[in-house]
Amino acid sequence: MPDLTSSLPMPNHYSSPSPRHTPNPRKQVWLKSDRHQRHQSKLASQYADRSVHMPSLLASLSLTTSFSQLTSVMSRFVGTGGNPVLSLRFMCSLLSSPPFTSSPSRSLALLDWMYNSTSSSTSSSSSLYPPSLHPYNLVLRTLCRSDNFDLACGLLMEMRSLSLSPDAISYSTVISSLCSAGHLDLALSCLPLMEEDRVRPDLVLYSTLMYLSLKLGDPSKAISLFSQMCASGVTPDLRAFNGAISAYCSADLMRDALRVLTHDMAESGITPDATCYSTLLSAYVKKGRFLAALSLFSQMQSSKVRPDLTTFNIVLHAYGQVGLAREADQLFWSMSRLGVNPSVVTYNTMLRVYGDAELFGEAIHLFHLMQKKEIEQNVVTYNTMIAVFGKSLEHEKASNLVQEMQMKGIQPNAITYSTIISIWGKAGKLDRAAKLFQKLRESGVEIDPVLYQTMIVVYERAGLVTHARRLLHDLKHPENMPKDTAIKILANAGRVEEAAWVFRQAVKEGEVKELSVYGSMIELFSRNRRYKNVVEVFNEMHERGFFPDSETIAIVLNAYGKLREFDKASALYSEMEEERCVFTDRVHFQMLSLLGMKGDFDEVDRLIEKLGKDPEIDKKELRLVAASVYERANRLDEASQIYDQIRNSDYITDTLEAS
DNA sequence: TATAAGCGGA
Numbered sequence: 001m002p003d004l005t006s007s008l009p010m011p012n013h014y015s016s017p018s019p020r021h022t023p024n025p026r027k028q029v030w031l032k033s034d035r036h037q038r039h040q041s042k043l044a045s046q047y048a049d050r051s052v053h054m055p056s057l058l059a060s061l062s063l064t065t066s067f068s069q070l071t072s073v074m075s076r077f078v079g080t081g082g083n084p085v086l087s088l089r090f091m092c093s094l095l096s097s098p099p100f101t102s103s104p105s106r107s108l109a110l111l112d113w114m115y116n117s118t119s120s121s122t123s124s125s126s127s128l129y130p131p132s133l134h135p136y137n138l139v140l141r142t143l144c145r146s147d148n149f150d151l152a153c154g155l156l157m158e159m160r161s162l163s164l165s166p167d168a169i170s171y172s173t174v175i176s177s178l179c180s181a182g183h184l185d186l187a188l189s190c191l192p193l194m195e196e197d198r199v200r201p202d203l204v205l206y207s208t209l210m211y212l213s214l215k216l217g218d219p220s221k222a223i224s225l226f227s228q229m230c231a232s233g234v235t236p237d238l239r240a241f242n243g244a245i246s247a248y249c250s251a252d253l254m255r256d257a258l259r260v261l262t263h264d265m266a267e268s269g270i271t272p273d274a275t276c277y278s279t280l281l282s283a284y285v286k287k288g289r290f291l292a293a294l295s296l297f298s299q300m301q302s303s304k305v306r307p308d309l310t311t312f313n314i315v316l317h318a319y320g321q322v323g324l325a326r327e328a329d330q331l332f333w334s335m336s337r338l339g340v341n342p343s344v345v346t347y348n349t350m351l352r353v354y355g356d357a358e359l360f361g362e363a364i365h366l367f368h369l370m371q372k373k374e375i376e377q378n379v380v381t382y383n384t385m386i387a388v389f390g391k392s393l394e395h396e397k398a399s400n401l402v403q404e405m406q407m408k409g410i411q412p413n414a415i416t417y418s419t420i421i422s423i424w425g426k427a428g429k430l431d432r433a434a435k436l437f438q439k440l441r442e443s444g445v446e447i448d449p450v451l452y453q454t455m456i457v458v459y460e461r462a463g464l465v466t467h468a469r470r471l472l473h474d475l476k477h478p479e480n481m482p483k484d485t486a487i488k489i490l491a492n493a494g495r496v497e498e499a500a501w502v503f504r505q506a507v508k509e510g511e512v513k514e515l516s517v518y519g520s521m522i523e524l525f526s527r528n529r530r531y532k533n534v535v536e537v538f539n540e541m542h543e544r545g546f547f548p549d550s551e552t553i554a555i556v557l558n559a560y561g562k563l564r565e566f567d568k569a570s571a572l573y574s575e576m577e578e579e580r581c582v583f584t585d586r587v588h589f590q591m592l593s594l595l596g597m598k599g600d601f602d603e604v605d606r607l608i609e610k611l612g613k614d615p616e617i618d619k620k621e622l623r624l625v626a627a628s629v630y631e632r633a634n635r636l637d638e639a640s641q642i643y644d645q646i647r648n649s650d651y652i653t654d655t656l657e658a659s
Numbered sequence: 660t661a662t663a664a665g666c667g668g669a
Contacts, residue, residue, distance in 0.1 A: 275661055
């Protein structure tokens with residue numbers, strides 16, 4: 001983890017107000033440089049406890065607007081005998097009531113007053129009301145709640161410099177509000193400070209930080225926090241485990257996610273709930289591993305974990321994707337019996353499942369059933385049904401639905417438009433499609449990349465190449481859209497030269513913001529066999545510290561192979577493995593085939609053995625790949641041996657299934 | 660804290 005301590009605002013920060021937060025006009029008031037000397041470790045017990053009428057005191061304080069006014073009200077409580085009149089507890093209740101809780105400057109002023117209050121009768125300059133940790137934490141809370149993070153961090157630093165060590169409460173106050181405001185780096189920079197102060201982050205704090213890292217798309221940070229948490233002896237709870245599962249899934253470390261779910265949790269005596277399963281299920285589905293998802297679902301059922309609505313929705317979708325519409329149908333109609341009522345999402349999913357399976361009658365029936373049962377229909381419902389009618393070639397019905405949704409007050413979105421434009425294009429209603437597209441362009445809304453691409457494809461298919469080219473030409477100098485978007489459209493349209501040109505401009509101007517742009521360029525170059533360019537783009541992204549996804553790694557490995565740069569391929573493979581980035585079968589198989597091309601069969605055998613032990617890897621596919629590697633190298637004996645193994649294991653599974 | 664919808668093609 002980088003050293004983030006330096007990014008914490010230090011006390012001198014106050015003089016230059018950050019543009020992001022409203023500057024505090026009175027911040028100089030409490031930043032007296034003599035505070036260090038003034039601070040005395042006077043104990044709370046030395047405060048005398050006199051009864052003061054709190055409401056009336058607050059009433060007079062609420063009228064005060066300035067430090068001097070506050071001082072004059074409070075000065076009544078500076079006794080002459082050197083004894084403070086108010087108890088520490090009283091001071092704290094002041095700090096936790098309005099107007100102090102609603103005004104950061106006022107609460108800081110009161111803290112200041114506590115410092116500065118000295119008895120007039122004694123010559124000593126020690127404070128009558130030395131604030132302890134508790135009042136500091138109260139002020140921290142007030143600052144954080146009003147998003148004054150500069151001041152809060154500064155106050156934290158001040159506490160440390162006064163050797164009033166911030167405690168777990170101070171840190172969790174600051175960190176959790178930094179997290180909810182999205183300042184992850186600042187929040188994480190508190191961790192080394194906590195270590196210095198010997199404050200151990202607790203479960204909630206770790207959890208907060210993990211979830212924020214996840215939200216900001218940094219799963220490896222979340223994973224490292226999780227390990228740190230476990231190493232420091234904090235036992236994760238259900239929520240923390242779910243965060244870990246989700247982090248491993250986003251980092252493409254499915255094996256580790258599965259291990260947490262099926263092993264680590266049980267070891268900690270925590271039973272996974274439906275959410276934990278759903279997290280993993282949806283990760284499998286996102287990666288297209290539908291069978292893995294369905295098998296996890298049956299494992300979930302045998303572990304007697306009751307699926308909830310989300311689980312059902314994910315599984316119905318997975319059934320549909322593997323073409324098991326009947327199974328989806330069965331599960332769908334049994335849901336209410338299992339105590340879970342389908343939601344709009346469920347209905348929408350089923351509409352799609354029926355549509356994909358060309359069960360148009362069922363889709364239409366379900367769509368009407370929703371209306372009869374008065375189930376809310378939304379833009380997704382309509383978009384799905386429009387696509388269903390498009391697929392069944394009923395263009396008029398599709399067009400009518402666009403009207404119908406608008407009449408019901410459901411606004412069409414970019415997805416609606418690209419769906420209907422594509423349908424019209426296929427139906428030969430070119431003018432209608434072009435007219436709608438033009439209307440959308442003129443309406444000034446930011447044009448969506450897919451919508452743009454849809455129209456280009458419609459023109460190209462109709463043979464109107466000049467029209468298509470004109471649209472593409474506009475993208476060379478994108479004005480209404482980020483360069484990233486233009487590059488992605490050009491890359492998707494296969495326009496190598498234009499995409500490369502805009503990409504180089506964007507790189508030069510530092511305008512490449514999205515990781516996926518590199519992926520699109522790498523894929524585009526690879527498709528066009530421009531392997532040198534593939535490697536160039538990869539190096540560019542690597543230098544910027546971006547890590548590619550598995551798909552991209554596989555493409556880059558392939559490019560190295562074409563360029564016969566086998567050592568560079570091996571180096572990339574090991575580096576990514578160390579970074580724990582490589583993990584789909586495709587990457588491993590790609591590497592295997594490169595080693596075969598290189599003729600390094602010692603390494604081939606070693607990798608086959610290693611992959612053979614990996615429970616995540618499909619063994620039959622591994623054998624098929626291995627056999628073809630040997631075959632291509634003309635080592636037919638080894639190849640046929642592997643084919644025998646495949647036949648044997650098929651025989652074993654067949655007999656097992658038969659019995 | 661997990662879930663649904665668009666283009667297209669090597």
